[in-house]
Amino acid sequence: MSFKFNVIDDFDFKNKTVLIRIDINSPVDPNSGVILDDTRMKLHGETIKELSEKGAKTVILAHQSRPGKKDFTTLEQHSKVLSKNLNLEIKYIDSIFAHDAINSIKSLKNHEVLLLENVRFFSEESLSRTPKEQSKSILVKKLSPFIDFFINDAFAAAHRSQPSLVGFNGVIPSLAGRIMEKELKIIQNALENVKxxxxxxxxxxxxxxxxxxxxxxxxxxxxxxxxxxxxxxxxxxxxxxxxxxxxxxxxxxxxxxxxxxxxxxxxxxxxxxxxxxxxxxxxxxxxxxxxxxxxxxxxxxxxxxxxxxxxxxxxxxxxxxxxxxxxxxxxxxxxxxxxxxxxxxxxxxxxxxGFSIIGGGHIAAAAVSMGFEKDMDHISSGGGACINLLAGKKLVSVEALEKSAKE
Missing domain, CATH: 3.40.50.1260 (Phosphoglycerate kinase, N-terminal domain)
Structure with a gap:
């Protein structure tokens, strides 16, 4: 297992508009809309803050739950929690690629961050197709003309082939964010140099x-x-x-x-x-x-x-x-x-x-809730992606990043 993709260190982002896909899907109280756990937002803070400090105009794509579930909601509350955690203003717009969203992207200044609406409000996001097919989606066609770089930091969803995860890779220069890079390196190293x-x-x-x-x-x-x-x-x-x-x-x-x-x-x-x-x-x-x-x-x-x-x-x-x-x-x-x-x-x-890796999902939540978080060497942010790696399966989002690096 060896990954060859571009990372943040490979590019200069000053004056550039960067689209970053993160995974801040969080437990939400269906009645109040209050976010019950902000762990994933804290994790992605490293990539978002670094881009802002490098002078990028950062646009965030993310999802929350899926249609039909009680916690399927807007990302307005997420923007407030992100702002508080990062001590950085995260602007929010209740649109994904309509005129308001495009105008907001175009008006971004260096160091500013904009969070777009829940990408799963867009029905095409639910379709699982090949990366090549996803690159022709409306989402990619609408956003890519205004974006200089695409960063995939959503390791937790890296096993999914959806437009926001794999569609931009063949269209604009693409790279891995800090969470994606860290997760893959730690798990890869542990498997290849197992004690x-x-x-x-x-x-x-x-x-x-x-x-x-x-x-x-x-x-x-x-x-x-x-x-x-x-x-x-x-x-x-x-x-x-x-x-x-x-x-x-x-x-x-x-x-x-x-x-x-x-x-x-x-x-x-x-x-x-x-x-x-x-x-x-x-x-x-x-x-x-x-x-x-x-x-x-x-x-x-x-x-x-x-x-x-x-x-x-x-x-x-x-x-x-x-x-x-x-x-x-x-x-x-x-x-x-x-x-x-x-x-x-x-x-x-x-x-x-022993060196310990805790998979994501429920076991990670249990480790945190029981107070063992600081005693583990690595708690993965993605259960499905982590278990796919351990099973020897390839992650479609990572393959898309590798292909983009070659191109």
């Missing part, structure tokens, strides 16, 4: 992605041990011939993971000693209390966490690891009764001597 023993902790609800990661890192001998939790653990237990109860089997089938069960059986056959699954799990009893049960005594009740004995076993392996990748929580950590697995695993990682 042994290397442990992957895979859980959460995106079981198909996690099992793809498992297959990749076992085949290329990156991983010494795979510790499974969450839905991934349930699939592995089922694949190992464990009776996990009809309710849990039905949940796996309803999620469309039957193919993953077949794949897991093959992985268990070929890498039996490297895939470590729970010896006990946590369920909720008739009184609504947490009960830990051995895997040969699982009743027909939903599994919500790994059990205490499993937590102890996993902790021993994690403590001896030199490299640790963790993706996905161990259970329903939002419920305090079933947060034990996630909390103890994160605590063990935080106190270990």
């Amino acid at each position: 042994k023993p290397c442990v992957f902790i895979l859980g959460g609800m995106k079981a198909d992605d996690s099992i793809d990661v498992m297959e990749n890192v076992l085949k290329n001998e990156t991983a010494d041990f795979i510790l499974v939790t969450g839905l991934v653990a349930n699939i592995i237990l089922l694949s190992a011939g464990i009776d996990i109860g009809d309710l849990n089997v039905k949940f796996i089938k309803d999620k469309g993971h039957c193919k993953m069960v077949k794949k897991s059986k093959k992985l268990l056959k070929n890498y039996k000693n490297k895939i470590i699954y729970p010896k006990d799990v946590a369920i909720e009893d008739e009184n609504g209390e947490r009960v830990d049960v051995a895997i040969d005594k699982i009743p027909n009740r939903p599994i919500f966490d790994i059990g205490i004995e499993s937590i102890k076993d996993y902790a021993k392996i994690i403590r001896n690891a030199k490299t640790i990748f963790a993706n996905g929580p161990a259970g329903v950590f939002e419920n305090p009764k079933f947060a034990m697995g996630t909390e103890d695993i994160l605590n063990t990682i935080a106190n270990s001597n």
